[in-house]
Amino acid sequence: xxxxxxxxxxxxxxxxxxxxxxxxxxxxxxxxxxxxxxxxxxxxxxxxxxxxxxxxxxxxxxxxxxxxxxxxxxxxxxxxxxxxxxxxxxxxxxxxxxxxxxxxxxxxxxxxxxxxxxxxxxxxxxxxxxxxxxxxxxxxxxxxxxxxxxxxxxxxxxxxxxxxxxxxxxxxxxxxxxxxxxxxxxxxxxxxxxxxxxxxxxxxxxxxxxxxxxxxxxxxxxxxxxxxxxxxxxxxxxxxxxxxxxxxxxxxxxxxxxxxxxxxxxxxxxxxxxxxxxxxxxxxxxxxxxxxxxxxxxxxxxxxxxxxxxxxxxxxxxxxxxxxxxxxxxxxxxxxxxxxxxxxxxxxxxxxxxxxxxxxxxxxxxxxxxxxxxxxxxxxxxxxxxxxxxxxxxxxxxxxxxxxxxxxxxxxxxxxxxxxxxxxxxxxxxxxxxxxxxxxxxxxxxxxxxxxxxxxxxxxxxxxxxxxxxxxxxxxxxxxxxxxxxxxxxxxxxxxxxxxxxxxxxxxxxxxxxxxxxxxxxxxxxxxxxxxxxxxxxxxxxxxxxxxxxxxxxxxxxxxxxxxxxxxxxxxxxxxxxxxxxxxxxxxxxxxxxxxxxx
Numbered sequence: 156x157x158x159x160x161x162x163x164x165x166x167x168x169x170x171x172x173x174x175x176x177x178x179x180x181x182x183x184x185x186x187x188x189x190x191x192x193x194x195x196x197x198x199x200x201x202x203x204x205x206x207x208x209x210x211x212x213x214x215x216x217x218x219x220x221x222x223x224x225x226x227x228x229x230x231x232x233x234x235x236x237x238x239x240x241x242x243x244x245x246x247x248x249x250x251x252x253x254x255x256x257x258x259x260x261x262x263x264x265x266x267x268x269x270x271x272x273x274x275x276x277x278x279x280x281x282x283x284x285x286x287x288x289x290x291x292x293x294x295x296x297x298x299x300x301x302x303x304x305x306x307x308x309x310x311x312x313x314x315x316x317x318x319x320x321x322x323x324x325x326x327x328x329x330x331x332x333x334x335x336x337x338x339x340x341x342x343x344x345x346x347x348x349x350x351x352x353x354x355x356x357x358x359x360x361x362x363x364x365x366x367x368x369x370x371x372x373x374x375x376x377x378x379x380x381x382x383x384x385x386x387x388x389x390x391x392x393x394x395x396x397x398x399x400x401x402x403x404x405x406x407x408x409x410x411x412x413x414x415x416x417x418x419x420x421x422x423x424x425x426x427x428x429x430x431x432x433x434x435x436x437x438x439x440x441x442x443x444x445x446x447x448x449x450x451x452x453x454x455x456x457x458x459x460x461x462x463x464x465x466x467x468x469x470x471x472x473x474x475x476x477x478x479x480x481x482x483x484x485x486x487x488x489x490x491x492x493x494x495x496x497x498x499x500x501x502x503x504x505x506x507x508x509x510x511x512x513x514x515x516x517x518x519x520x521x522x523x524x525x526x527x528x529x530x531x532x533x534x535x536x537x538x539x540x541x542x543x544x545x546x547x548x549x550x551x552x553x554x555x556x557x558x559x560x561x562x563x564x565x566x567x568x569x570x571x572x573x574x575x576x577x578x579x580x581x582x583x584x585x586x587x588x589x590x591x592x593x594x595x596x597x598x599x600x601x602x603x604x605x606x607x608x609x610x611x612x613x614x615x616x617x618x619x620x621x622x623x624x625x626x627x628x629x630x631x632x633x634x635x636x637x638x639x640x641x642x643x644x645x646x647x648x649x650x651x652x653x654x655x656x657x658x659x660x661x662x663x664x665x666x667x668x669x670x671x672x673x674x675x676x677x678x679x680x681x682x683x684x685x686x687x688x689x690x691x692x693x694x695x696x697x698x699x700x701x702x703x704x705x706x707x708x709x710x711x712x713x714x715x716x717x718x719x720x721x722x723x724x725x726x727x728x729x730x731x732x733x734x735x736x737x738x739x740x741x742x743x744x745x746x747x748x749x750x751x752x753x754x
Contacts, residue, residue, distance in 0.1 A: 208311045210318055212238040215248070215307045217324035223293045223301075225332035225437070226359050228259075231324070235276070235307050236284035243279040243309035248287065250274070251304040254435040255295040255328075261288070269430045279309065292361075294426070295328040296439045302326070332359045334402070335425050335438040343419075344449045346585050348564060349376070349411050353423055355394075356402030365427045366394040368405065369434055373419035373444070378409040379588070410586055413446035450481040451488065451531070453567045453583040464724045465561065465589045467498070467633075468547040475539040477567050477583065479531040485569040488528040490520040490539060496561035498591060500544045507540040531569070549594065549634050557634050557681035558723045559591040590724045593635030596684060597642075597717040597730040600627040601739045607657045607693050614745065615753035616700045616709070616737065623653060623697045626712055626735065628674055630691075631684020637728065640676035640719040645669070646696060647710045655695040663692055679719070698737075700752040708736040708750050 219231030237243050250258070251271045258264060258272055265273045274287055295301055304323045311318065338352040353370070357363050370390045372378065378389055383405065386393040392405060413419055420443050426436040458472040465471065475492060479485055490509075494516050504511060509520040520539055522529035527537045550556065566584045603614050605625035612622030628642050646652060652665045652672075662675040672694070679690050698709050712735040719728045738750035 207240040208313055209239065210320065213243065213307065213309070213318075213320050214238075214322075215305055215320050216322045217303065217305065219324065221324065221326055222329050223326050224330040225293050225295060225328055226330060228290060228292055229326075231289045231303065233287050233289055233305050234284065235279065235286075237279045237281060239311070240281050242281055242312040244312055246276040246279045246307060246309040248274045248276060249306045249308065250289065251306075253295075253301055254429045255299070255301050255437075256291050256293055256303065258289060258291040260290050263287075264289075276307075293326065293328055294332050294363075294435070294437045296436055297328055297331050299328045299436075300325055301328060330358075331438040332363065333357055333397075333425055333438045335423065335440050337421060337423050337440050337442050339421055339442045339444050342445050342447045343411055344452075344583065345412055345414065345446060346454075347411055348379075348584065348586050349409065349444065351407040351409075351421055353405040353407070354402065355397075355404075355425055357397040357399055360399050362399065363397040363427070363437070366397050366425065366437075367428060367434070368392045368394060369424045370405075370407070371422040371424075372407075372409075373411070373421055375412040375417075375419060376409055376421075377412075378407050380406075380408040382406045410588075411444065411446070415446055415448040417446040419444045419446065448480065449583040450479065450572050451477060451485060451567045451569060451583040452480055453477045453490070453565050454585045455492075455563060455565050455587045457587070457589075463587075463589050464592050464726060465545055466592050467545055467549050467594050470542055470544040471561065471589070472542045473540065473563060473587075475541075475565050476536065477531070477539075478536045479533055482533050483571070484530050484532045485571045486530055487522065487571075488531050488567055488569045490525075490528065490565065490567045492518045492539075492541065492563055492565045494518070494543060494561070494563045496545075496559065496589075497556075498545050498549055498559045499561060500546050504543040505541060509539065509541070545591070549591070551633055551682055551685045554682060554686065557636070559634055561589040561591070563587045591634060592724045592726055593637065593681065593721050594633040595637065595717075595719065595721075595728055595730065596629075596631040596633075596689070597715075597732055598627075598629045598689075599712070599715050599732045599735055600629065600741045601625065601711060601735050601737075602627070602742045603739065604742055604744045605693070608655050608695050610695070612697075613753075615749045615751065616698070617754055618700045618702045618705055618752060621651075621697050621699045623695055624711055624737070624739070625693050625695050627691055627693045628715065629684075629689040630676060630679055630717065631689045632679050632681055633685055634681055635721050635723040636681050637679050637719040638677070638722055640679050640690075640717070642672075642674040642676065642715055642717050644672050644715040645713045646672065647713060649698065649709075650711060651697040651699075653695040653697050657693045661692045663694060676719075705752045705754060707752060708738045709752065710734055710736045 215235045217231050217233055220229060223229045233248060254269050263274050267273055293301055302323050302325050306319050306321045308317055308319045334356040336354045340349050343349050372390060385391055411419060420441055422441045424434055424436045424439045426434045429435040454476055456474050458474055501513060506518055508524040509518050511518050518541055520528065564586045602625050603610050608625040610623040610625060613620050614622060616622045630640060656663050664673050674692050676690055683690055696711055700709060714734050715732045717730040721728055739745045
């Protein structure tokens, strides 16, 4: 064989994989496989962890009636469910609701506020569910919607953040826990006197606590007499606790004003005061009165008066005017005027025709007294008059004798006035109300021999020697409370303010530069000076007469001006008292002679 054959055999390619290479390939493949399996495991773990919990696989919902009677307890089941592969840690349910719902007799329920509570559940295992029971009572008006809200809070075992899910149920109230009714006239004329009657009763077998009634009176209505009196303002009554089947009545009388065609709505609510001082309503009622024009109209006025404020001793001169505004004549009309007021002197009442009945203080005019009342033709008018004086001395016997009012209710009626079907007959009426201004008395007195502040110096006065005097301001208010009472005056130059004041706590001030004295008396109650002593302050002044004043009295105080406000009639009061000199007639030891400088 040729040597070149060996070389050719050496260079010929080898068939198959060398053992060493094969081993390396196997090792590399194993490493890759391990890496792939590890990655797949990590990815699988992450995928499992990621998909082990979804918030929307936690649910909560109510099971229970969607209608409720306020007089009966209600029960609801709250279901919660965990469809995740992880546990829900420290789960709790927060309940929220209007104050019209009150939970009671519930296990593990913790009260948070009048509108919320909490139930602790603990851990909710994977793929598990549970139920809690909620019992309570609704206190709401009929057809009133009340919503119950539930929120489950939890932390997934594979996370750190707290999450929640919510749901709610709406409940319609089919019966209120109380009976509430109101009575009001269906129709009324402008200026008519109307009466509202509010009836209430607890229909529940349980006690209702801290109950109150709130009335929203229509615009144009002015309450005059309320029985019982409101507890707050003119429209809120605190009833306290109402036992089962306990009830009562509120009557409100007043005057209503409006234009023909107006609708006047009265709204009355019964409930208890909530956490924000709002009314949690148990029952609510509304009733309307329509303002209509009567066929026969009547109105009153007072001759010579432009306001509604009167004074003691004044004579009230009433003028009554009537008119037929319809299109047909009206027969046999009768006019009445009922006058009320403790301060009136009925013995001196004067009627132009007509007849007065003292048993009910009513004047009546018929066709026999005033022939024009026999037939009042369309657009025809008429006029009647009477007068009555106010007593010159107002009777004040106790603390309730205050804020006097004089009322006169005039009415006109005829059998021919049409009455609509299912409506009250509207007759012409008109009421006037007059308020008595309080008689306020303001006096200035001076003494040398004073029982309150002791004075010194010669009397009669001597020139060159100082003598002191005590001056008194006194205020009385007969029948009304007065506020912002103040007295101002000035000392003449040469008169010295000593600083002695009684009572010491009265707000009286002296300006040395201007010699002005101001007494801020503030509030003075009705009956002061009648049922009790007048409101009084005393202060001391001193004078040193000069030789040119011998034989003359000396001025101690310039004129005094009193101002205040009558709270009942809302009228400013201003009274003036003249200057005061040393001729103190109220001090019997001085009089006119000893009040002059002697030497």
